[in-house]
Amino acid sequence: MYRYDEIDDTLVRERVEEFRGQVAARIKGDLTEDQFKPLRLMNGVYLQLHAYMLRVAIPYGVLSSDQLRMLAHVARTYDRGYGHFTTRQNIQYNWPRLVDIPEILDQLASVEMHAIQTSGNCIRNTTTDPFAGAAADEVSDPRPWCELIRQWSTLHPEFTYLPRKFKIAVTGAKADRAAIGVHDIGLRLVAGENGDIGFEVHAGGGQGRTPRVAVKLRDFVGQRDLLAYLTAILRVYNLAGRRDNMYKARIKILVESMGADAFTEAVEDEFARLKNGPLTIPVEEIERVAAHFLPPAADPRPVAKSADPAFLRWKAHNVKPHKVDGLRSVVVSLKPTGKTPGDASAGQMDALADLADRYGLSEIRVTKEQNLVLPHVAAADLADLHAVLAGLELATPNAGLASDIVSCPGLDYCNLANARSIPLAQAISKRLAETGLDEPAGELTIKISGCINACGHHHVANIGLLGVDKKGEEVYQLTVGGVADGQSAVGKILGPGFTADSAVEAVLTVVRVFTERRTGAETFIETLGRIGADPFKEAVYAD
Amino acid sequence: MQIEATCETARSAEAPQVLALPPDAILEDIANEIAGVERIDIHFPSFKDGRGFSLAARLRERGFEGELRAVGNLIPDQARLLKRAGFDRVAPDQSGQAERWNAALTAFSGDYQPAEDKTEPAFARRARKTRAALADALNADYADRPAREVLAAALDRFKGRIAVLSSFGAESAAGLAMIAEIAPDTPVFFLDTERHFAQTLDYRDALVKRLGLTNVKILRADRDEAAAEDADGQLWRRDSDACCALRKVRPLARALAGYDALITGRKRYHGGVRETLEPFEFDGVRIKVNPLAGWSREDVQAVFEKLDLPAHPMVEQGYVSIGCWPCTAPASPANVRDGRWRGQDKTECGIHQPLAAGGQGGPLL
Ligand code: SF4
Ligand code: SF4
Numbered sequence: 001m002y003r004y005d006e007i008d009d010t011l012v013r014e015r016v017e018e019f020r021g022q023v024a025a026r027i028k029g030d031l032t033e034d035q036f037k038p039l040r041l042m043n044g045v046y047l048q049l050h051a052y053m054l055r056v057a058i059p060y061g062v063l064s065s066d067q068l069r070m071l072a073h074v075a076r077t078y079d080r081g082y083g084h085f086t087t088r089q090n091i092q093y094n095w096p097r098l099v100d101i102p103e104i105l106d107q108l109a110s111v112e113m114h115a116i117q118t119s120g121n122c123i124r125n126t127t128t129d130p131f132a133g134a135a136a137d138e139v140s141d142p143r144p145w146c147e148l149i150r151q152w153s154t155l156h157p158e159f160t161y162l163p164r165k166f167k168i169a170v171t172g173a174k175a176d177r178a179a180i181g182v183h184d185i186g187l188r189l190v191a192g193e194n195g196d197i198g199f200e201v202h203a204g205g206g207q208g209r210t211p212r213v214a215v216k217l218r219d220f221v222g223q224r225d226l227l228a229y230l231t232a233i234l235r236v237y238n239l240a241g242r243r244d245n246m247y248k249a250r251i252k253i254l255v256e257s258m259g260a261d262a263f264t265e266a267v268e269d270e271f272a273r274l275k276n277g278p279l280t281i282p283v284e285e286i287e288r289v290a291a292h293f294l295p296p297a298a299d300p301r302p303v304a305k306s307a308d309p310a311f312l313r314w315k316a317h318n319v320k321p322h323k324v325d326g327l328r329s330v331v332v333s334l335k336p337t338g339k340t341p342g343d344a345s346a347g348q349m350d351a352l353a354d355l356a357d358r359y360g361l362s363e364i365r366v367t368k369e370q371n372l373v374l375p376h377v378a379a380a381d382l383a384d385l386h387a388v389l390a391g392l393e394l395a396t397p398n399a400g401l402a403s404d405i406v407s408c409p410g411l412d413y414c415n416l417a418n419a420r421s422i423p424l425a426q427a428i429s430k431r432l433a434e435t436g437l438d439e440p441a442g443e444l445t446i447k448i449s450g451c452i453n454a455c456g457h458h459h460v461a462n463i464g465l466l467g468v469d470k471k472g473e474e475v476y477q478l479t480v481g482g483v484a485d486g487q488s489a490v491g492k493i494l495g496p497g498f499t500a501d502s503a504v505e506a507v508l509t510v511v512r513v514f515t516e517r518r519t520g521a522e523t524f525i526e527t528l529g530r531i532g533a534d535p536f537k538e539a540v541y542a543d
Numbered sequence: 544m545q546i547e548a549t550c551e552t553a554r555s556a557e558a559p560q561v562l563a564l565p566p567d568a569i570l571e572d573i574a575n576e577i578a579g580v581e582r583i584d585i586h587f588p589s590f591k592d593g594r595g596f597s598l599a600a601r602l603r604e605r606g607f608e609g610e611l612r613a614v615g616n617l618i619p620d621q622a623r624l625l626k627r628a629g630f631d632r633v634a635p636d637q638s639g640q641a642e643r644w645n646a647a648l649t650a651f652s653g654d655y656q657p658a659e660d661k662t663e664p665a666f667a668r669r670a671r672k673t674r675a676a677l678a679d680a681l682n683a684d685y686a687d688r689p690a691r692e693v694l695a696a697a698l699d700r701f702k703g704r705i706a707v708l709s710s711f712g713a714e715s716a717a718g719l720a721m722i723a724e725i726a727p728d729t730p731v732f733f734l735d736t737e738r739h740f741a742q743t744l745d746y747r748d749a750l751v752k753r754l755g756l757t758n759v760k761i762l763r764a765d766r767d768e769a770a771a772e773d774a775d776g777q778l779w780r781r782d783s784d785a786c787c788a789l790r791k792v793r794p795l796a797r798a799l800a801g802y803d804a805l806i807t808g809r810k811r812y813h814g815g816v817r818e819t820l821e822p823f824e825f826d827g828v829r830i831k832v833n834p835l836a837g838w839s840r841e842d843v844q845a846v847f848e849k850l851d852l853p854a855h856p857m858v859e860q861g862y863v864s865i866g867c868w869p870c871t872a873p874a875s876p877a878n879v880r881d882g883r884w885r886g887q888d889k890t891e892c893g894i895h896q897p898l899a900a901g902g903q904g905g906p907l908l
Contacts, residue, residue: 284677
């Protein structure tokens, strides 16, 4: 993984000192809350319902074991003993005190971590495939590009006060596990005509209250031109994006109002001026960054056969193929039955860091599904690893299944929420276990957002729940047919809303109808496409 | 960047040489108004409205050299971003925070991105170090290797980002023949100053055909610049440095964007600063490859004979280093560059010096 050099280290430490000064200026009254707000947001500090919240960046979801230990330390020392992994491949702490935050950031800097631009109207953490560098279907490793984007976007002189937040996703594999279609910019690594690797560029996708699938701007942008092209897009957006209405300020609205062709033309025009200029990435820098992401060595040890049904079930769902012989990637589920999706205790984090050192080349990934991944584990070690994980409540065999529910923090923490999300996730997870529907339903996505901001990605869930406020009541809308990865699609509302309890049962009913009506190995989307929404609707609204 | 106290912001924005721009200004629409303006004030209605940053950067990129002033609701924490976006002054609504403004200017010692303050971005700093080390390493490996090996190694290592600059002069054919043999599609730049001897142009065309070079690019001065700076075509008489800048240095700088290595035909025997030439040389921006550094005049001659290469038609008239006709005279073979800019101190045309950013001239092959 990437390691800081002196330049990176200095910048992050200077940033800590800058924020220390800003906190002091706020306390002294030199900064008003209105002035302080964007500054603290750009350092990951939110004011939540009950307290400040700190969101720490996990750049493109990649963590070392030492970094994970530091996250555990922060959870233990400054929070209530746990952290919450988010759908943006970051971690949030819900209870730190504002005065402690500069100190927390200082400690994070000692392990090459920061909270820069994890919030605010700026370029956020770039996300990617959690199996990057390991996935068997990878065209090219996206992580060096994520790191180059991270550096370019950090403290950008032009793009720090954008109309709205801005999210970039990169995928390097044939199967898009980064949901590039629903990002402000989505990049796909592709091979060009002469075999050179470059980028297919999409822009204008997003979730929130007006979900849109991104449009393709270009089939191919050369590697060295990437930053010039991104600058061109951001500049068009920064100058022309709406600032009068925060609900219309995302790039998707601009792309839509200008029209894809006119937007593309404006970007191309800007790019033509920037190309071959100082934004051209030196080949040496591409090579330097890429050298931090070399593939691991093969592991030739023989693998003993196991007949343990718990292990086999876990292996079937949570173990993924790897491009290197003898290695596998392991999904560590943070979705035990009835628990809060994405939460991990300090003890679990420490234990997992140790396991990563022992079995996983000291590397951990965070997924947008709010799980963790050990990307490089020897097939020969899987049984031992499983045994230890099981003892830590980290071996729930449900990666990608219905009970692998994604949920935003919702009304329990978030001051924008209309409704609770976590309790619903917990209830659905319990009911799936009780009814035994989880396994027969196979791969199926359920996602819950507590308001239209869609942090829980409900739009792109096969089954989505959205909390809305109806005259002071928490009401949930149910959507079906959304897809995040690959051919992104936005789900459609099934019918009238539900109370919390009936929403849980409605989700269960949809899962049940699917298991009854699917033929062969159909996915939920395939069954839905074949039989339409009516059978689901009828069953859900029957009583 | 200068921070004005609010009381000074009374400086009138209505003065004719000052243009006040709202944040939604469209530069394309006001290009005429900008021409000749000494100062542009960009208004920030709110510090959260970042349009002014892009406006400033765009103005600078499009060549505005006057003063840029940020006016309005700005906070000290934005000082550095403003400076980097190209502002020279800021007149904030809120007064009395000079200390915080100045502290914010120096809060960071380095930057990741290139910007209008023209500091070197991290990636360029790192690449420069790597490139310097690479030149040293290559010299250690290739110091005593034959020209052909040096050239082949360079063409391979810098594939796609290496070019040749050739004057198609007296000695050029020897090196070009070697390049044509290894990689005939290597870009060969020729600076057409429009002051070349007709013999040079004919010789160039004949040589390209004979050697089978497939990627010759003719570089000329920008039309508008030439019209503005050298309307009567006599600039070389008045100011040869300015003429070389117009007709050689800038066209080459534009053409070289995207190239990281440049093959030259310089040889130690040319004397002067060339006496210590090594096969690889980092000039601060690019790697220069001098495969023929160790060659003598006789070595060049031997290649001409062996390959039966045509000589430049002016060689037999006593010219040994051939450039533009106003600035070239015959010289003795012992001191080949004596014939250039005769009667002036000038011995090099400026394309050898590294340029700070983007462009770098290279010597002739
Ligand atoms: S979706 Fe709404 S409720 Fe949930 S975390 Fe985001 S803003 Fe808060
Ligand atoms: S060599 Fe002479 S004529 Fe040629 S560009 Fe320079 S000054 Fe002008």
